[in-house]
Amino acid sequence: MYNMRVSYLATIQQTNLFQNLQPATLEQLARNPLVRSVEEGGFFFMQDDPARFLYVLSAGRVKMSQLTPDGQQVIMRMIVPGQMFGGVAILAAGQAYPAAAQTLEDSQALAWDGDFLRQLAAHDPALSVNMLQLMHAYVEEMQARFREVVTERVEQRIANAVLRLAQQTGLRLQEGGIQLLISRQDLAETSGTTMYTASRILTEWERRGIVKTGRERLVITNPHELVSIAENLER
Amino acid sequence: MYNMRVSYLATIQQTNLFQNLQPATLEQLARNPLVRSVEEGGFFFMQDDPARFLYVLSAGRVKMSQLTPDGQQVIMRMIVPGQMFGGVAILAAGQAYPAAAQTLEDSQALAWDGDFLRQLAAHDPALSVNMLQLMHAYVEEMQARFREVVTERVEQRIANAVLRLAQQTGLRLQEGGIQLLISRQDLAETSGTTMYTASRILTEWERRGIVKTGRERLVITNPHELVSIAENLER
DNA sequence: CGAACAATTGATCCTCATCAAACCTTGTGG
DNA sequence: CCACAAGGTTTGATGAGGATCAATTGTTCG
16 A cells, blocks of 8 residues: 555656645645556546546556547547646536547556645645646647648658657667557547558558558657658658 | 726726736736737737737737748637737746737737736736636637548538637628628638638638628628538538 | 739649458457 | 457558639729
């Protein structure tokens, strides 16, 4: 039990949202988290569920996605350990989650009640400041992606998506290269295209020696070339 | 002079960002605004300028847009009186504006220094709470627009953009219909398409009696039909 | 009236979505 | 350990939706 508490503290301390808080605030957070485990493919919450909890991922990977009325999925962001999701819960009660949170592998998250966090924020303004900063960063990312999807062709957008993923979740391999774990489908839904087009582009990149591909896997062997595709320094 | 102060107060009190503040906070805000007037086509600030001020529009109309490396423009949002823009200034100093703020007609805005607002927020948490809520609303809007641009065809997206504009800036005419003031070019840049396509679609809508069009002008005569296009209840 | 700028329209072409079918990879149970 | 099922991936053929370019027309304002 003591070990578990310690491990929560480690996650809490690594979380952007919880930087620069007063010791008493961290204490409170460490005392009260709900811990939820969700197996691969399961959901922490669905779109439009009442947003009662704010989550911080402690293990695994999660995709946040919206569903269109006709069933198409659009991925808004990927969550890796240490990142907050479901942040809308910290605003006024009675809100709904704007997206679903589905796990890509067996995952675990800490969760706190929105009411509780609002009380905490009232005593420690750093919490609001951090939240504001995260929200702002997220606005900028969505603006950038909106601009991309409106102005760039698919290959460029996929390059940007891959580079973004590499930065957030990439694993440097001993034998060189940066490995991403993502299916063609999810890559397509992140870039606003179809699995077919994503597959064709990856095949072409592999032919050119920019990446190696595998099932739900992708290794970047020539990041420099990828950047130059992303920046449209070709054609 | 007294009248000017009163008119600032009116704008301040109408601003979402400044709701539910302590009287002392409002007092402080009313005492200190910079007032900037910018004529049609001018800029309150450019993209990447250092973000020193947060603005509230008191008169006119402003478009927030990003420029791509190759000079294409993408419109992120339209600002009407009472709305805040350049909010990034309230975060840590040294940030840059992520978009340019260009006027569509002669405009006036109140501005406050970011440092000053941060001090104010330290004494009146309602300011942070409001800011958080605005940021969140804006995240949701950008997510919705991202989803649209990825999943919907151009006609649908233009319908959505027109309906959004109608809600924000539409003017109900005596002779019936809701008037928007926007050029084909700006409508295209809001919907992620080209002026040519926007023009063709408006012409078709006019033929079908859904809108009347004019130079930098658009009157919705059949909103119901427009909604059904936006929701893809056709074809 | 003429200049500047906004809008329209036609012709053409290109990117990418769609559909269908086959192929490959991984994990499971006999 | 092999065979099979399930699900991810590839590939080809086709066509639709819009972008692009060029030329013309319309509108506003000094």
